[in-house]
Amino acid sequence: MARESYQEKLEALRDDVLYMSELVLERLRLGVDALEQKDEELAWEVIDGDDEINQLYLDLESECVDLLALQQPVASDLRFIAASFKIITDLERIGDLATNLGEYSIEAQRDVYPEVDIQAVADETIDMVQAAMEAYEREDAEACYTIADRDDAVDDQCERASETVVRDLIEHEVDADTDDTEVEQLMADVSRMLLTIRDLERVGDHAVNIAARTLYMVENDDDLIY
């Protein structure tokens, strides 16, 4: 095998991207736990950890740029680097969404919509990200399509959850006797809940992006990219 140090750098990039994904998934799980358990300490752990993810993202970005500038990769190597370059952006955004969940958990001090199963949506989207990264690691094109299909169900789930929250708001009895604090509290709860649902839905979207870039990497097929 020729170009050994180049091959080693490509392998190192793959390992680093996988490491970043493990870190991001860990933060995402903690964010969901913080939200579900109202655990402020956990929430701060996620929020404070975002710097680490951002730094890792910048390091990996420059790893990709160095490979492009210094090694002039072509063909499958080029697609691997181009895909990795895009995937780390999705991972970084997922890290931001985990931070959002941490922040919502600090703000929310009571269970408002027990009928909306946040945990179920979170589990599904986390699993999609996990599956997308496994597809990237194994270069599994078939799995990429499966992940894209799963996102439709997540979108439906999120839409129904949002409807539940909005309908509840409409039906909520607010009259002249309702005090201002209660109205404000209600508004805050509703918007936080809608944002939580939206953020988890976006985690699913990022999982699909990762799958789409992986499919491009493996088969030069841009079918799933929008």
Add this chain to the structure above:
Amino acid sequence: MTSNENRATDEPAASDGGFAAGETKAGDPDQTEAPLIETNVTADVDDDDGGASFGTTIIESRGLDVFYGDDQALQDVNLEIPENQVTAIIGPSGCGKSTFLRCINRMNDLVDVARVEGELRLNGKNVYDDDVDPVALRRKIGMVFQHPNPFPKSIYDNVAYGLEIQDKDVDTDAVVEESLKRAALWDEVKDRLDESALDLSGGQQQRLCIARAIAVDPEVILMDEPASALDPIATSQIEDLIEELAEEYTVVIVTHNMQQAARISDMTAVFLTGGELVEYDATDQIFENPASQRVEDYITGKFG
């Protein structure tokens, strides 16, 4: 010649011994008989990969075999080179890429032990037919080599030389100026046309050789590693020039520098060991997603 039996149906009327025997149709029915290489070149291409149409074929090889004594340097090469585009030929040392280039203007005639079988057509006319004059052929197909090889004469005489031996009734001053301009050298030499060409820098000498090649108004310019002996600045000038030349001429370039092939060519042919054309396609396709695993391994450096 081995492929005469193929010619009954598609040989264009080319009995005048010239080269302007009508354009070869890109959609030759025989093309489907050459599945040995990975190629997407078909007649009606404007493929969905965003590649431009491959255009009208000007040079076409059919079952081309070349032997140097007992060694086979090219094996059954079938390739259609489009007009007014840059076609790059890449591959490892000894793969036959320069041999192929030299078949196009019959430079291999000068090698005693070389034997060519099959066909190499220019505008549909086999250049190895008995009635083809190789000297006339080389007027239509200019060549630029790895090391600049100007004559030990003045800059002016270098460019005018081809015109003089052709005894053409032309305004030599005007052709020299025009050729030097097209070769992007005029501004640098216009005040010293009578100085020796050997006083020019390497990059300037190479552009002078290009000016000399285009002065006789060829249809095709063959380039064998034209920038490999030049520094990066001179190399970029040659690369820019190649792109401009392709507006008027067909350029076929052999290069060891894969990035150069990727930068400047429209089509890329990959020859691998044993004189085999393994893949031929639009350049972006070759460098982003080659069909052949062997080509993939070669261009990514995993070869061998």
